[in-house]
Amino acid sequence: QKPVDIDELGLIVRRAFHVRKLEQENASLAARGNDDGYILGDIITGAPEMLKIAQMVERVANTNASVMLLGASGTGKELLAKGLHDSSDRSDKAFVAINCAAIPENLLESELFGHEKGAFTGAIKTTEGKIEQADGGTLFLDEVGDIPLPLQVKLLRFLQERMIERIGGRKAIAVDTRIVCATHQNLESMISENSFREDLYYRLAEIVIKIPPLSGRSGDASLLARHFQKKFAAEINPAVKGLAPDALAALEAWQWPGNVRELENRIKRAVIMADGKLICAKDLDLEVDEDAATDLLNLKAAREAADRSAILRAISQTSGNISNAAKLLGISRPTLYDLLKQYKLQQAS
Ligand SMILES: Nc1ncnc2c1ncn2[C@@H]1O[C@H](COP(=O)(O)OP(=O)(O)O)[C@@H](O)[C@H]1O
Ligand SMILES: [Mg+2]
Incomplete structure (x- = not known):
């Protein structure tokens, strides 16, 4: 519209950029959610x-920020x-993983920092x-809450100075290793009990990503079950078809207290135990509440579950913007509020 109002024009252009960015994000999300359900390589x-979460991981991948992954076993x-x-620009260098809880205390220092001969x-x-092995790449410190206090000091020094000293070594070696860590422990309460250093925590937790339990991922139990059934049938018992x-x-x-690992184990066992073409409930050795199970075959319940999942997906794709989410869903804003x-459904972004 003439005459041009520069402020207004600026606003329109900025909005156009914003909308374009949202569209691109949606498109890349949609492309990732393919039929097999693979995202970020091996994650289904x-x-x-x-x-x-995958979107968050991709966003932080190319920063050097240290990432802490929190979630149950x-x-x-x-x-x-x-x-x-794999999605970072370090992907052509090593990914090294170490489980700090699995290594005896007296060996952990040498495992992490190395040693000189003698x-x-x-x-x-x-x-x-x-x-050092992960130089240029990524070191995954699993169960980081299990690192004993003296070693926490040494790890902190590495994170601050990006230099390490091997045991018995006389020189500091510059190392460019990105740290990703995980724990199932409550580090905050460990900090208040003085068994985990607060300064180390902040160095390790520049970005914190909370991973939901399997029971909080709509539809994933079936999706993963099919994946593991195919995998183990091919490896162990090809007669099992579904x-x-x-x-x-x-x-x-x-409820999956052991999450995906438990699911994987149960399906493996079921593939071994099944005597027909199909895995049945008894092969899975699950004692399920009959009412809850039949509820899933109930049409109204199924529709509600589908609604819920579409709404959550729209909200997550629009980063919590209710107007945009309503647009994606093809409903009005007030209708979306009613459904929420x-x-x-909490309106978390
Ligand atoms: N989303 C997923 N898709 C496919 N396999 C998975 C998924 N999540 C976990 N797994 C499998 O479950 C097992 C446990 O995963 P892991 O990453 O070791 O869990 P955690 O480190 O949280 O205990 C592994 O065998 C892993 O390959
Ligand atoms: Mg693990």
Whole structure:
């Protein structure tokens, strides 16, 4: 419109850029949510809760920020750490993982920092530690809450100075290793008990990503079950061709305290145990509440679940913008608000 109002024009152009960016993000999200449900390489999901996490991981991948992955055991922390590495510009260098809880305290220092020949009895040759092995790449410190206090100090020094010293070494070595860590422990309470250093925590947790349990990912139990069924059938028992409806209902109703790892194990066992073409509920050894299982076959409940999932997906794709989410869903804003209330969905962004 003439005459041109410069402020207004600026606003319109900025808005156009913003809309374009949203469209691109939506397109890339849609492209990732393909039929097999693969995202970030090996991670399988169709759940908006996880797509959002994948988006976050991709955003932070190319920064050097240290990332802390929080989630219960079996939620895929290590897989996500690998996905982060693979989508970063460090992907052509090493991804090295170490489980701090699995290594005896007296060996952990040498595992992380390496040692010079003769540094201690049994140190027959100079050995690089994991931090050095991951130079240029990514080190995944699993169960970081289990690092003993003296070693926490040494790790902190590395994070501050980006230099390490091997045990028995006399020189500091510059190392460019990006740290991704994970724990299932409550580090905040460890900090208040003085068993985890607060300064180290802030160095490790520049970005914190909380991974939802499997029970909080709509539809993923079935999706993952099909994936593992195909995988283990091919490896172990090719006669098994699929999952019976009662097995699928049982899978959706189960709470999965051990998350994806438990699901993987149960499907593996079921593939071994199945005597027909299809895995049935009893092969999965799940004691499921019958009511909850039949609820999933109920049409009204199924529709509600589909609504819920579409709404969550739209909200996550629009980063919590209700107007844009309503547009994506093809409904009005007030209708979306009503549905959010009806389904008790929090309006988290
Ligand atoms: N979303 C997923 N898709 C496919 N496999 C998964 C997924 N999440 C976890 N897994 C598998 O489950 C197991 C446990 O995953 P892991 O990353 O070790 O979990 P955590 O480190 O959180 O305990 C691994 O075998 C992993 O490959
Ligand atoms: Mg793990």
